Structure formats: structure tokens, C-alpha cells
Amino acid sequence: MTAVIEAHAVTKRFGKTLALDGLELRAESGQVVALLGPNGAGKTTFVRAVATLLRLDSGDLRVAGHDARRQPAAVRRAIGLAGQFAAIEPMMTGRENLELVARLFGLSRARARAAASEVLDRLQLSEVADKLARTYSGGVRRRLDLGASLVGAPRLLLLDEPTTGLDPRSRSEVWDAVRSLVARGTDVLLTTQYMDEADHLAGHIVIIDHGQSVASGTPAELKRRVGGRVLEVQARYAEDLAVVAGALERLDQGHAPVHVDQATRKVSVRSASGADWLGAAWSALETVGASVDDISLRQPSLDEVFLSLTGGK
Amino acid sequence: MLTSSLQVARRALLHYFRTPQLVVLGTLQGALFLLIFRYVFGGDLQGHGTSYVDFLVPGFVTTSVLFSGQGAATGVADDLQQGFVDRLRSLPVGRASFLVGRAIADSIWNMWGLVVCAAVGFAVGFRPQGAVFDDLAALGLCIAYGFAFEWMFVLIGLLSGTPQAAQGMAFLVFPLTFVSSAYVPVSTMPGWMQAFAQRQPVTYMVDSVRALTLGARAPALLGHAPAYFTGWSLAWAAGTVALCAPLASWWYNRS
Numbered sequence: 381m382t383a384v385i386e387a388h389a390v391t392k393r394f395g396k397t398l399a400l401d402g403l404e405l406r407a408e409s410g411q412v413v414a415l416l417g418p419n420g421a422g423k424t425t426f427v428r429a430v431a432t433l434l435r436l437d438s439g440d441l442r443v444a445g446h447d448a449r450r451q452p453a454a455v456r457r458a459i460g461l462a463g464q465f466a467a468i469e470p471m472m473t474g475r476e477n478l479e480l481v482a483r484l485f486g487l488s489r490a491r492a493r494a495a496a497s498e499v500l501d502r503l504q505l506s507e508v509a510d511k512l513a514r515t516y517s518g519g520v521r522r523r524l525d526l527g528a529s530l531v532g533a534p535r536l537l538l539l540d541e542p543t544t545g546l547d548p549r550s551r552s553e554v555w556d557a558v559r560s561l562v563a564r565g566t567d568v569l570l571t572t573q574y575m576d577e578a579d580h581l582a583g584h585i586v587i588i589d590h591g592q593s594v595a596s597g598t599p600a601e602l603k604r605r606v607g608g609r610v611l612e613v614q615a616r617y618a619e620d621l622a623v624v625a626g627a628l629e630r631l632d633q634g635h636a637p638v639h640v641d642q643a644t645r646k647v648s649v650r651s652a653s654g655a656d657w658l659g660a661a662w663s664a665l666e667t668v669g670a671s672v673d674d675i676s677l678r679q680p681s682l683d684e685v686f687l688s689l690t691g692g693k
Numbered sequence: 694m695l696t697s698s699l700q701v702a703r704r705a706l707l708h709y710f711r712t713p714q715l716v717v718l719g720t721l722q723g724a725l726f727l728l729i730f731r732y733v734f735g736g737d738l739q740g741h742g743t744s745y746v747d748f749l750v751p752g753f754v755t756t757s758v759l760f761s762g763q764g765a766a767t768g769v770a771d772d773l774q775q776g777f778v779d780r781l782r783s784l785p786v787g788r789a790s791f792l793v794g795r796a797i798a799d800s801i802w803n804m805w806g807l808v809v810c811a812a813v814g815f816a817v818g819f820r821p822q823g824a825v826f827d828d829l830a831a832l833g834l835c836i837a838y839g840f841a842f843e844w845m846f847v848l849i850g851l852l853s854g855t856p857q858a859a860q861g862m863a864f865l866v867f868p869l870t871f872v873s874s875a876y877v878p879v880s881t882m883p884g885w886m887q888a889f890a891q892r893q894p895v896t897y898m899v900d901s902v903r904a905l906t907l908g909a910r911a912p913a914l915l916g917h918a919p920a921y922f923t924g925w926s927l928a929w930a931a932g933t934v935a936l937c938a939p940l941a942s943w944w945y946n947r948s
Contacts, residue, residue, distance in 0.1 A: 431783040453785055461783040467776030469704050471711040483700045484784050512711070528780065538783075 383442075384409045384536050384567045385430060390439030392425055392591075399425040401591035402439070411583035412558065412568040416575065418686070422591035423571035424464070427540045430569065431461045444535050460529030461538045466521040467528070470514035474505055474524050477513055478531050485532035492531070499527040503557050519550020523557050530561070537561065539570045543577060555580055575685060587689060595689045606680050606688045611661055612648040616671035621645060624672070627664045631657075645673075650680060697786040701794025702801075705768060709802050715764065723760070723806070724813045727753050730876055731817050738877060742914045743907060747822070750814035751831070751903040752875030754807060756895065758839030759870055761806035762846045763863040765799040769850025770859035778945075788946055792938075795847060796840070803839035807832065822908030827919075831905040834923065838898045841930035844937035851944045875899045894929035901926045 385407040392400040399422045407413040415423045428434045430443050432452040441448040444458035468477045475496055482492035500509045503523050508516065513524060522542060529537055539558065543551040558581055562568060572578055578585045579599045586596040595602060615624050621640055628649045629638045638649045651657060658677050665672055709715055735745045772778050781791055821828050846863065853859040872886060873895040879887050890896055901922035904911040912918050
């Protein structure tokens with residue numbers, strides 16, 4: 381396999397903040413790589429470095445085979461960037477926005493027009509293509525922004541938190557668009573704060589925190605390392621919380637710590653097993669006579685994966 | 694480089710001309726402003742040797758470049774905040790394209806404002822006394838002043854970071870335009886204010902345009918020949934560009 385991004389000991393400091401602290405990362409070609417981490421972990425800084433928008437203090441960064449520091453022009457020809465904001469001009473139509481970026485990419489007028497049409501078709505935006513971008517919904521704007529990063533037919537697409545601030549429906553629209561890109565062979569580096577987003581889209585996840593790579597692997601590998609699923613029970617009455625917590629603790633023979641959140645009246649416990657867990661929990665709660673509003677079995681959240689991988693530090 | 698600058702310019706111009714608030718309200722506001730000065734205040738104001746309308750309109754047209762120039766500050770701040778600058782930098786285009794493109798677009802926007810203001814001026818009775826060539830020279834000077842101030846506004850846009858902050862900082866056009874010879878003669882102001890009003894660039898610029906449009910009477914009315922005002926104005930304009938343009942491109946290129 382060939383690497384589309386290779387970062388070795390990259391460092392970037394902003395004043396007193398060490399945004400990237402010797403980050404190591406290798407993104408193989410042919411898949412979506414997700415950079416997962418909380419706000420301030422260094423995700424955006426890394427994407428900006430890959431996009432040649434900022435200069436690293438030290439370390440090696442190769443993008444599509446080019447040194448990001450010494451050959452920025454070659455890197456720019458290989459990448460497309462879609463940021464946290466939709467960088468489209470609201471007073472131009474979708475088509476005009478795409479033709480603009482295509483022209484800036486260096487295509488002739490005729491080729492820019494063809495490239496814009498093709499991308500609009502591909503992202504199913506042809507219907508709204510000739511309306512002003514001002515009239516678009518948040519999801520359509522992001523998809524158009526995605527399209528703008530595609531008209532230059534880049535080898536590597538950089539998506540910095542492409543769904544932050546979107547409603548669930550728009551979010552899944554963007555996800556579908558990203559999936560169709562990967563099917564066509566475009567490499568994608570995606571940053572996200574959402575575990576489920578990384579899970580849905582990425583073949584490889586790199587978890588970063590404090591500017592360092594904490595863990596990496598396929599979604600399945602990471603979840604295995606964290607272990608199983610999370611059982612979460614919402615009690616109807618705050619007085620029942622202790623009883624519910626006791627019941628869940630006995631269920632797992634006290635192996636995993638039970639977490640109680642007073643504010644939301646939620647009790648959660650993680651377990652590596654989990655096959656018939658929901659049923660067992662339900663009968664245990666019935667036995668102790670606790671009233672329950674909600675009971676669910678879910679994937680560990682980013683917080684939980686995170687706490688587990690960083691040892692709760 | 695040329696193509697990319699023109700593309701950036703085209704985008705900025707489409708933004709201006711397709712935003713009804715900018716085109717319609719901007720024009721109406723300018724016209725209203727002129728009508729108020731001409732008919733509300735103008736009854737009590739004298740042109741000091743000429744009719745007030747012939748005194749006012751050159752000032753009004755010249756200062757219009759400061760009002761329409763503010764759009765560059767908010768536009769640049771918006772492009773920074775909304776990610777257009779990032780996208781541009783991630784594309785294989787020359788770094789200068791953004792600022793050059795903006796300069797082209799904002800100059801055209803300024804010219805549009807100048808033409809509208811001059812047309813309203815004619816409609817309310819302004820009649821230049823000089824030769825046609827002088828009027829064209831006056832228009833050319835306004836375009837040059839607009840170009841100079843544009844770099845100031847671009848710099849403000851780059852430094853302020855958000856469109857709201859840019860708009861706030863662009864507030865400095867008020868002292869520059871009102872404490873000048875644009876709407877009333879400087880000699881009517883209190884002494885301490887005259888000290889500023891007489892020496893600041895807008896006064897020279899307004900008087901250069903006034904000198905060209907007043908014709909043969911100009912030296913007697915303004916105290917100097919047109920070349921005096923034009924010389925000072927162009928020096929101020931060149932100085933503004935020489936200071937702001939390198940600062941703007943340095944700020945834009947650093948990362």
C-alpha cells in the first residue's frame with residue numbers, strides 16, 4: 381500500500397499552545413482516514429498543514445508524495461479542501477461557484493463548465509444548480525462546498541469537520557456524498573468530533589489528543605480495544621438511581637465501573653460481553669422494582685473510547 | 694495569475710451587484726444624503742463665492758469613494774472568516790490573486806458609485822464650470838483616491854478578522870469625511886478643528902476636484918491653483934498605497 385499522507389514528528393506551536401506535539405500519522409491510499417478528537421486536539425491544525433495553509437515548526441510532512449514545506453505548489457495540485465465553513469459565495473449560483481473554483485484550478489472555460497456539470501450531477505445538485513447559493517439549506521451548502529473541492533479532480537480530499545452544525549438529515553446527505561466519492565477512488569482525510577461519523581465513513585481512524593496520536597486502527601479494532609457496548613438506563617425517579625446502579629453492577633459482577641449521571645438520571649455500564657445483555661438488564665431492573673424511562677444498548681461514545689484509550693488522564 | 698485575479702474580481706463584483714441592499718439602498722442612501730445637504734441644510738449654507746450646490750457636489754462625489762470603499766473591508770473580513778481565502782490558498786494559484794482581484798473589483802464598484810453620485814449631483818442642479826477635459830480629470834482623480842483608500846480598507850478587513858469588527862473600524866471614515874472641506878468650508882470650523890481639517894488628505898482631495906470643476910474662478914475661491922491641490926492629493930494617495938498595500942500583502946502572505 382502507498383501512503384497518501386505521511387507525518388513524522390510534526391510540531392506546531394501557536395504562542396504558548398502546542399497544537400501539534402510530535403504527531404505521527406500514516407494515511408494509506410484507497411480509503412477514508414478519520415482524524416478523531418475533541419475540540420482543540422489539533423485536528424484542524426493538522427489539516428491546515430496538509431493543505432499548505434500553515435508552516436510546521438518541525439517534522440516531516442509528505443502529501444501525495446510531495447514535501448509539504450518544499451513543494452507546496454505540487455501539493456496544492458493534488459488536494460481539495462472543504463472546511464468547517466462552507467466557502468461558497470451566496471450571491472452566485474451553485475454552478476457559478478463550482479466554475480469559479482475550476483477556473484482558479486487552472487481549467488479552461490469550457491473544461492471548467494464541463495467539470496462543474498459533472499460534479500453537480502455526481503452530488504445530485506443539478507436541480508438547484510442555477511439558484512443562488514444564498515437560498516440553499518445548510519446541507520446543500522456543505523455538499524456544494526464538497527463539490528467545490530472536487531472540481532479540480534484532486535487525488536486527496538481534505539474535509540475538516542464536514543458535518544459540524546448540520547441537522548441529522550443534512551448530515552446523512554453529506555455522508556452519502558462522501559461515500560460516493562470514495563467509491564470513485566478519491567482518498568479522503570476527514571476530521572470529526574463524532575465517533576459515529578468516523579465509524580460510518582472511515583476505514584481507518586486516528587484518535588488524537590493534545591496534538592499527539594493516541595491510538596489508530598480500523599473502527600472495529602478500536603472498539604475491541606475499548607471493549608463492547610454501553611448499556612444505558614434512564615431512571616424515572618432520581619431516588620431510584622442507587623437501586624438501578626446496584627442492579628447493573630451485580631449484572632456484570634462488578635467488573636466494569638458503573639457511571640451515574642444525576643442530572644440526566646442516566647446510569648451506564650460498559651461490557652465486553654453484551655449478547656443477551658439487554659434482556660438480562662431488563663429482568664434485573666424488574667426484580668428490584670425500579671421505574672425506567674429508557675433503556676438502550678449503544679456503542680461507546682467518543683468520550684468513553686477516549687477515556688479508556690488515554691487511561692482517563 | 695491574470696485569470697485567477699479576474700475570477701476573484703468577478704466573484705466580488707457579482708456579490709456587490711447581486712446584493713440589493715448594496716445596490717439599491719447604497720444608491721438611495723447616497724441620494725438621500727445629497728438631497729438633505731442640498732435642500733435641508735443647504736438653505737442656510739453658502740458656497741463662499743459660488744452656489745452651495747456647486748460647492749457641495751464635488752465634495753459629495755469625492756467622499757463617496759470612502760463610503761463605497763467600506764465594502765472592501767467587510768468583504769475581505771468575510772472572505773477570511775467564511776473560508777474563501779483558505780480555499781484560494783489551497784489552490785494552485787498565485788498568492789497575489791486575492792488582493793489584485795479585490796483591487797480590480799473594488800475599483801469598479803467605486804466607479805459605479807462615482808457615476809451614480811455624479812448623476813444625482815447633476816439632477817439637483819450641479820453644473821461644472823470648467824472644460825470637459827477638466828471634469829474627466831476630476832473623475833479620474835476620484836478613481837485614484839478610491840484606489841488608495843481601498844488599500845486602507847483591505848488592510849482593515851485583514852486586520853479585523855470579522856465583518857462586524859471591520860464595519861466598526863471603518864467608522865473612521867466619518868471624521869475623515871465630515872471634518873474636511875467636503876460639505877462646509879473649513880474656515881467655518883473652530884480653530885483646533887481647522888488645524889486637522891486643513892491638513893488631512895480628504896480636504897486636499899475634495900478641493901482638487903472642486904478646483905477642476907469650478908473653472909476659471911477656482912484659484913480665487915480656493916486660494917491656490919488646481920495643481921496645488923492635485924499635487925498634495927496625489928501625494929497623499931500614493932503615500933496611502935505605499936503604506937497599506939505592502940502591509941496588506943505582508944499580512945495576507947504570512948502564515
